[in-house]
Amino acid sequence: MALELFDSKAQELRAFTPITPGHVSMYVCGPTVQSAPHLGHLRSALVYDILQRWLSASGHEVTMVRNVTDIDDKVLVNAGNRDWREFAKEVEAKFDDAYAKLSLREPTHKPHATEHIDDMVALVQKLIKLGHAYQAADGSANVFFDTASWPRYGELTNQKLENMEGETDASHGRKSPNDFALFKAHKPEEPETAAWKTPWGLARPGWHIECSAMAKHFLGESFDIHGGGLDLRFPHHENELAQSSAAGDSFANFWLHNALVTINGNKMSKSLGNGVSVEQLTEAGSWGAIRYWLSSAQYRSNLDYSESSIRDAQAALDRIVGFLKRTTNTRRVEVDFDFIPLEFKEAMDSDLNVPGALAVIHERVRAGNTAFDGKDEAKLSECVEQVKAMMAVLGLTFAYQEPLYTEEFSKQVEDLIQKRHEAKMAKDFARADEIRVELEELGVTLNDMKDITMWSFNG
RNA sequence: GGUGGAGUGGCUGAGCGGCCCAAAGCAACAGCCUGCAAAGCUGUCAACCCACGGGUUCAAAUCCCGUCUCCACCUCCA
Numbered sequence: 001m002a003l004e005l006f007d008s009k010a011q012e013l014r015a016f017t018p019i020t021p022g023h024v025s026m027y028v029c030g031p032t033v034q035s036a037p038h039l040g041h042l043r044s045a046l047v048y049d050i051l052q053r054w055l056s057a058s059g060h061e062v063t064m065v066r067n068v069t070d071i072d073d074k075v076l077v078n079a080g081n082r083d084w085r086e087f088a089k090e091v092e093a094k095f096d097d098a099y100a101k102l103s104l105r106e107p108t109h110k111p112h113a114t115e116h117i118d119d120m121v122a123l124v125q126k127l128i129k130l131g132h133a134y135q136a137a138d139g140s141a142n143v144f145f146d147t148a149s150w151p152r153y154g155e156l157t158n159q160k161l162e163n164m165e166g167e168t169d170a171s172h173g174r175k176s177p178n179d180f181a182l183f184k185a186h187k188p189e190e191p192e193t194a195a196w197k198t199p200w201g202l203a204r205p206g207w208h209i210e211c212s213a214m215a216k217h218f219l220g221e222s223f224d225i226h227g228g229g230l231d232l233r234f235p236h237h238e239n240e241l242a243q244s245s246a247a248g249d250s251f252a253n254f255w256l257h258n259a260l261v262t263i264n265g266n267k268m269s270k271s272l273g274n275g276v277s278v279e280q281l282t283e284a285g286s287w288g289a290i291r292y293w294l295s296s297a298q299y300r301s302n303l304d305y306s307e308s309s310i311r312d313a314q315a316a317l318d319r320i321v322g323f324l325k326r327t328t329n330t331r332r333v334e335v336d337f338d339f340i341p342l343e344f345k346e347a348m349d350s351d352l353n354v355p356g357a358l359a360v361i362h363e364r365v366r367a368g369n370t371a372f373d374g375k376d377e378a379k380l381s382e383c384v385e386q387v388k389a390m391m392a393v394l395g396l397t398f399a400y401q402e403p404l405y406t407e408e409f410s411k412q413v414e415d416l417i418q419k420r421h422e423a424k425m426a427k428d429f430a431r432a433d434e435i436r437v438e439l440e441e442l443g444v445t446l447n448d449m450k451d452i453t454m455w456s457f458n459g
Numbered sequence: 460g461g462u463g464g465a466g467u468g469g470c471u472g473a474g475c476g477g478c479c480c481a482a483a484g485c486a487a488c489a490g491c492c493u494g495c496a497a498a499g500c501u502g503u504c505a506a507c508c509c510a511c512g513g514g515u516u517c518a519a520a521u522c523c524c525g526u527c528u529c530c531a532c533c534u535c536c537a
Binding site for chain 2: 008011028029030031032034036037038039040041042043044045047058072073074154157158159160162165172177178180207208227228230231232233234235236238239257258259260262263265266267268269286291292293296297298300301302303304306308309311312313314315318319322323326347353355356359360361362366369370371372374416427429432433436445447448449450456
């Protein structure tokens with residue numbers, strides 16, 4: 001069975017075949033760095049991180065571009081009196097920090113909009129030449145895409161122009177309320193640093209043109225996958241598609257849209273004031289638990305946050321980590337993708353069914369625990385290998401660490417266990433419990449089995 | 460008004476024509492293990508036929524029609 005992905009343009013599951021065999025190119029809309037990240041941003045980035053990991057695990061070389069929109073109305077507004085560039089960098093650092101803590105892979109390219117103004121100008125010039133864009137009638141540096149000139153407009157979201165509500169304050173030299181800005185003329189109240197010289201005058205780029213230009217710059221006229229949040233489908237992605245295809249590019253072969261994070265059934269967003277901060281999350285559980293939770297619904301399903309979400313995810317994750325800890329103290333197993341069970345592969349190939357994949361992990365954990373208790377070494381090894389490989393594919397390896405301790409420490413622990421054993425033999429349980437507490441303080445968890453006491457280190 | 464999507468056990472959440480008397484996790488209960496715990500294992504708990512009403516089919520949670528409720532998008536949004 002091969003990978004199938006839901007293409008939201010075709011509105012159906014399609015067998016995924018890369019344009020260039022063995023190589024996958026993907027573009028994912030990254031954040032507009034206007035305010036600190038929330039759960040929704042994290043989910044979106046994570047979805048494509050897992051896709052990237054699965055594609056490479058299954059033998060593809062992946063080029064992934066995730067942009068940073070560092071110039072935008074909101075960036076300028078939220079910067080207040082500060083230099084907006086400094087502000088944007090600061091916010092970007094918060095995103096980078098959260099991404100790193102979630103253990104996201106670095107994208108191959110992480111372009112900033114402000115670094116690609118020339119690419120955008122070139123693309124817009126081409127659109128004007130082809131009759132799909134025009135400079136504002138009022139003579140300003142505003143440049144708009146001419147939606148009326150592009151009959152395919154609306155093809156991504158299956159909408160017709162006459163049903164669209166369009167920009168309410170249509171002016172600024174637009175021919176139609178549906179036309180969207182490619183470049184926005186410099187406004188006197190905005191800093192000069194936020195304006196670039198273009199053939200039409202001082203201006204800054206509109207949001208949509210950025211992604212078209214950067215995708216083309218790094219991936220060419222056609223590429224495999226374009227991803228982003230469901231809320232970007234319209235207008236952002238619709239407009240990207242219109243611009244790029246009007247300019248003659250075939251653009252993305254697959255469009256992927258991840259569903260949103262909701263809270264009490266409603267979209268999490270700044271305007272509703274229902275965002276959950278990173279602080280709130282980390283109080284409830286580790287970053288591993290946050291990643292686990294964000295993975296726990298298929299990417300096209302809404303994921304509803306509640307107070308117990310992260311706590312429950314932590315418990316589920318601890319079960320897996322606990323298994324690895326209790327069983328791998330004296331074993332070292334290399335991760336190998338050949339160890340991945342077929343059921344896991346099938347789940348992942350089925351439009352990234354991560355919850356189904358997690359179910360396979362838990363099933364293997366139970367089998368492994370049973371093998372461990374029954375001292376079935378061969379079976380245990382197999383389960384450990386499988387669980388580790390699957391955890392690696394899902395990017396959850398960072399949630400546990402190989403126990404690192406010195407020989408000396410090991411000897412100290414084993415001495416204490418021996419003393420505890422002696423105390424137990426003497427029925428001095430108070431002393432035995434004291435030693436257990438002492439070991440716990442050292443970070444050691446005991447596991448009393450029938451004839452032997454095992455221990456694991458949580459360092 | 461237009462365009463997409465959703466309604467599955469106490470909670471989260473898979474399944475999308477037969478392998479479903481519906482995965483997995485969390486929560487809860489009991490047993491095993493233990494000096495007692497923890498962890499683990501086993502079992503139970505649980506979905507009154509998977510929102511409701513019709514229909515198609517030898518067969519439906521899964522397809523079709525209708526109804527109700529909810530969500531997202533329609534030029535800020537991951």
